[in-house]
Amino acid sequence: MSTPDVSNAPFSARDLSCIRGGRIVFSGVNFSLAPGSAILLTGPNGAGKTSLLRMAAGLLPAAAGGFFWDDLEPPVERAAHNARILYAGHAEAVKPALTVLETVSCWAGLRGYGRNASRDALDRVGLATLADTPARFLSAGQRRRVNLARLFVTDAVLWLLDEPGTALDAATRMSLDAAIRDHRERGGMALIATHGTPDVGPAVALALDNFTDHEAGFASSYEPGWAEL
C-alpha cells in the first residue's frame, strides 16, 4: 500500500474505509496533503473516487477511519471544515430558471462573498457575456463552467474536484488546470478524481483499485459479457 508520506500535512486521511450497499468499496486508505500539493484519485468506475471525495467533503460518513486537519488535531467542527473546502461534484447544481450570475452569486452570498466576486469569476470562466442568461439555455459544458466559476470566488484551501474536466472544451480544460496550479502556488491543496492526466503540476497519484478487497468484492466475480451489456 502506497502511503504518500508528507510530514507537517494540514489535511490527511487515516485508515479510511467505505462501505456502499453492503460492499466494501475500499479500506485502509491513507493520504496526506501538504500545502501546495495535489492528489489525483484514479481507478476504474466504482472504485470509490466519488465516495472518497464526498467523505472528504463531510457529506458521507466514513465506515472507519477519518480525516484530520493539522495532522494530529481532532477533526474540526463541521462549519469550520465547510469553510475550508470547496466541493465540485458531478451534478452542476444549476437551476434552469435562474440566470448565470444569480446562480453563482447565490452560492457566493451564502459563503459571505459579494456580487463583484461573482462577476469577476464569470469573467474568468468566459461566461461574462452570458451573465444574465437563464441557465436553461446553457450547454452542458457551459453549465459545468458555471459550477467551476465558484473556484474563482472562494478562498477555500482544499479543492475537492470530481472529474472537473467533464464536458469542457480543450481551452477551458487548460485554463482549469492553470487555475489549479495557481491555487497550489498560493498554498492551496487539491484532491482531484480523474480518468485523464490533467496538467496540474507534480501530483501524487492515489490508485483506489489497489485498496479494493477483491475477495469480498463485486469486481472479481463479475465478468461482463455481451448479454449483460
Added chain:
Amino acid sequence: MTEFLHILCRELRLAVRQPGDTVLVLAFFVLGAVVFPLAIGPDAGLLQRIAPGIIWVMALFATLLGFDRMFAADLEDGSLDELVLSMGSLVVLVLAKAAAHWLVTALPLIVVAPLAATMLNLSNGGLGVLVATLLLGTPTLTLIGTIGAALTLGARRGGVLLALLLLPLFVPVLIFGSTAVDASLHSESARPHMMLLGAMLLGALALTPWGAAAALRQAVE
C-alpha cells in the same frame, strides 16, 4: 439570518420564474371546493354547516401537493450538496425553505379562501375566523411537511408515500381549524381552538426543523 434571507430570496425568485406550481395548487383548491356543492345540491343550510370542513380539507390536500418537490429538485441537480456544505446550520435551511413554501403555496390559498367559502355560503362572521385559523394552522402543516419531504427524498413514488405519511399528522390541525370556524358559526368562542392551533404552531416550530435537518443529512449521503 443572512443565510435565511439568501435561501428565502432564492426560493421566491424560483417561484416567481416558475409560477405554475402556485397556480396549480390554487386551481386545485378552488376546483375542489366548487365540486362539493355540485355533488351535494343547493341546500344553503347544509352547505354552510359543512363549509369549514370542506375548506380545511381542501387546504390540507392542496398544501400536500407542493411538498414532494420541496427538496427533491435540489437533491437531483446537486444543489442540496452545495447548500449542505455552505450553510452553517441545516435548521436555518429548513426554516427558510418552509417560509418560502408557505409564502408561495399557503398564502395565496388563504387569499382566495374567502372566495371559496362564499361559494359554500359561509356567513361573514365565519369568514374572519376561517382566515385566522388558516393563518395559524397552515404554517404548522408546512413545518410538519418539511420532515415528510426530507424523509421521502430519493424514494420512488415519494409523493404518494408523503401523503400517507403526513395526513395522519395533519389531523389535529384539521380538527381544531374546522371546529374553530364551526364554533364561531354557533356564536361560541373560537378562542380555545385558536390557542391550541397556536400551541401546535409553536411546537412544530421548535421540533420539526431539527427532524427535517437530520433527514436531509441522511439524504445527501
